[in-house]
Amino acid sequence: xxxxxxxxxxxxxxxxxxxxxxxxxxxxxxxxxxxxxxxxxxxxxxxxxxxxxxxxxxxxxxxxxxxxxxxxxxxxxxxxxxxxxxxxxxxxxxxxxxxxxxxxxxxxxxxxxxxxxxxxxxxxxxxxxxxxxxxxxxxxxxxxxxxxxxxxxxxxxxxxxxxxxxxxxxxxxxxxxxxxxxxxxxxxxxxxxxxxxxxxxxxxxxxxxxxxxxxxxxxxxxxxxxxxxxxxxxxxxxxxxxxxxxxxxxxxxxxxxx
Amino acid sequence: xxxxxxxxxxxxxxxxxxxxxxxxxxxxxxxxxxxxxxxxxxxxxxxxxxxxxxxxxxxxxxxxxxxxxxxxxxxxxxxxxxxxxxxxxxxxxxxxxxxxxxxxxxxxxxxxxxxxxxxxxxxxxxxxxxxxxxxxxxxxxxxxxxxxxxxxxxxxxxxxxxxxxxxxxxxxxxxxxxxxxxxxxxxxxxxxxxxxxxxxxxxxxxxxxxxxxxxxxxxxxxxxxxxxxxxxxxxxxxxxxxxxxxxxxxxxxx
Numbered sequence: 246x247x248x249x250x251x252x253x254x255x256x257x258x259x260x261x262x263x264x265x266x267x268x269x270x271x272x273x274x275x276x277x278x279x280x281x282x283x284x285x286x287x288x289x290x291x292x293x294x295x296x297x298x299x300x301x302x303x304x305x306x307x308x309x310x311x312x313x314x315x316x317x318x319x320x321x322x323x324x325x326x327x328x329x330x331x332x333x334x335x336x337x338x339x340x341x342x343x344x345x346x347x348x349x350x351x352x353x354x355x356x357x358x359x360x361x362x363x364x365x366x367x368x369x370x371x372x373x374x375x376x377x378x379x380x381x382x383x384x385x386x387x388x389x390x391x392x393x394x395x396x397x398x399x400x401x402x403x404x405x406x407x408x409x410x411x412x413x414x415x416x417x418x419x420x421x422x423x424x425x426x427x428x429x430x431x432x433x434x435x436x437x438x439x440x441x442x443x444x445x446x447x448x449x450x451x452x453x454x455x456x457x458x459x460x461x462x463x464x465x466x467x468x469x470x471x472x473x474x475x476x477x478x479x480x481x482x483x484x485x486x487x488x489x490x491x492x493x494x495x496x497x498x499x500x501x502x503x
Numbered sequence: 504x505x506x507x508x509x510x511x512x513x514x515x516x517x518x519x520x521x522x523x524x525x526x527x528x529x530x531x532x533x534x535x536x537x538x539x540x541x542x543x544x545x546x547x548x549x550x551x552x553x554x555x556x557x558x559x560x561x562x563x564x565x566x567x568x569x570x571x572x573x574x575x576x577x578x579x580x581x582x583x584x585x586x587x588x589x590x591x592x593x594x595x596x597x598x599x600x601x602x603x604x605x606x607x608x609x610x611x612x613x614x615x616x617x618x619x620x621x622x623x624x625x626x627x628x629x630x631x632x633x634x635x636x637x638x639x640x641x642x643x644x645x646x647x648x649x650x651x652x653x654x655x656x657x658x659x660x661x662x663x664x665x666x667x668x669x670x671x672x673x674x675x676x677x678x679x680x681x682x683x684x685x686x687x688x689x690x691x692x693x694x695x696x697x698x699x700x701x702x703x704x705x706x707x708x709x710x711x712x713x714x715x716x717x718x719x720x721x722x723x724x725x726x727x728x729x730x731x732x733x734x735x736x737x738x739x740x741x742x743x744x745x746x747x748x749x750x751x752x753x754x755x756x757x
Contacts, residue, residue, distance in 0.1 A: 246532060246738065472741035484729040484733065488747070491755070
C-alpha cells in the first residue's frame, strides 16, 4: 500500500514522544517532509530524520502562534497535512478538579487544536487539497471518573472535527482517530498509569496492566504508537480522499461492549 | 507501506463495481484473489482479467442466500489456495418498498442477502482462519444507511440490514479478537457503479445527491477499495469492530 504522500509538507504538534513521534516518523518514512513542534526541546534535539523541529509551549496562544509562524516560514507555505496530537491525561478525582485544572486541561486538550486549526485551516484551504487528523481518545465517548476534564475536551475535539470537516469541505478534509490505551510514557513513566494501577490493585506493574486489560476486555492487549500512526497516515493520505468528518477508534477496548 | 504478498483474499460480490476495484487493489498488493458471486461466468471472467494483469486469481460461484452454498464456496476457495486470510464481503442489494407496503418476501430477501449472508460468510471464513491460526481480516461493506435513515424513500429493509451489519461486525470482532481476526465495516455513500448508473444519469437526482455531500462528489470504487485494503493489511492490526464512514462528510453534518 503506497500512501502517496511523497514530498507532502506535514506539521505534527506534540511530536517529540510517543504517538506524535511515531506519526512524524511514519510520515517521514513514507516520503513526507515533516516539522514537529513540542515543548520538550531536549528531546527534539535528539530526533533525526525530520525536516525541522520547533520548541514551543503549545498549550499557550503565544506558543501556537510562534510554532505556526515557524512552520509557514520554513515551508514557505501552509502544510498539506496537519496532525493535532497535543494532549495530556492526568488522572484526578472529579471533586479535586479545580477551575484552574479545568482551564489548564482545556488549554492543552482542546485549545491547542483550536488555535492551530484557526491559524492554519484558512491557509490550507487555499492549497485546494489538504488534510487534518486530530488525535482524540476512546475516553471521548467512554467516561472515566478520574479523567473528566480530559474526556470532555476529547469529546469537544470530535465535535470540532465534524464541524471543521463540514465547513472546510471540499478543500480540507478533517478526521479524527480515537486511540484506546497505547503504551507510551503516559503509561510507562514513574508514577504513570502503570504505577497508578499497581498501587490501586496492590500488585506489580505487569500484573496490574494485565488485570486492567482483562477488566476492560481488551483481548488485543495494549497498543503501540505505530498502531495509531498507521491510521493517521492513512487518513491524511490521498487513499482516504473521500473520507472527511470521520472518527476511527483504534484499540482493543472494543468500546460498546459490556 | 504494506503489501499483502502470500495472503489469500476472498472477495464476494467480487465482480461488481466495488468488488472488482477491491480485487484489483488486492492483486496489485500481491494477494491471491478469489472472486466469488452468483454468476459463474462473471466470476471466471473477472478472475481471468486479474490473471492477465499477472495476479494469482480464482473464480468461484455461489448462491449467497444459501448457507450450505456459502460454506461450500468458502471451503472450495480455501482448498484451491491452501488457506484463507482475508474476506471482503461486497454482497448487498436494495429492494425499495414504502414502509406501509413492505412485503414479507422482499424484506426476507434483503435480510437474507445483506445480513444473514454476511453472518455465514464471516463464519465460514473465520472457521478457516481459526483453524490455520495467525489471525485474519474481514471487511464488510456497510452504507451511510448504517447510521442515517432516508426520508421520502422506501428504505426500511436496506437501512435495517445495513444498520444490523455494524453491530454484527462489532460482535464478531469481540468474539474473534482472541483469534486475532479483525472485523470492520467500510460504509460508503453512493458509489459510481454500473448498478446505479441509471440513477446517476438523471441530472436532477445526481445534483440533489451531491448537494448533500460536503466533498461535492460521490465515491469512486477505488475510494472504497483503498479503505478495504487498509483494513486488510497489517496497518490496521489494532483496529477491530469499527465502522468507517467513507461518505464525503455526509454523516459529519448530522
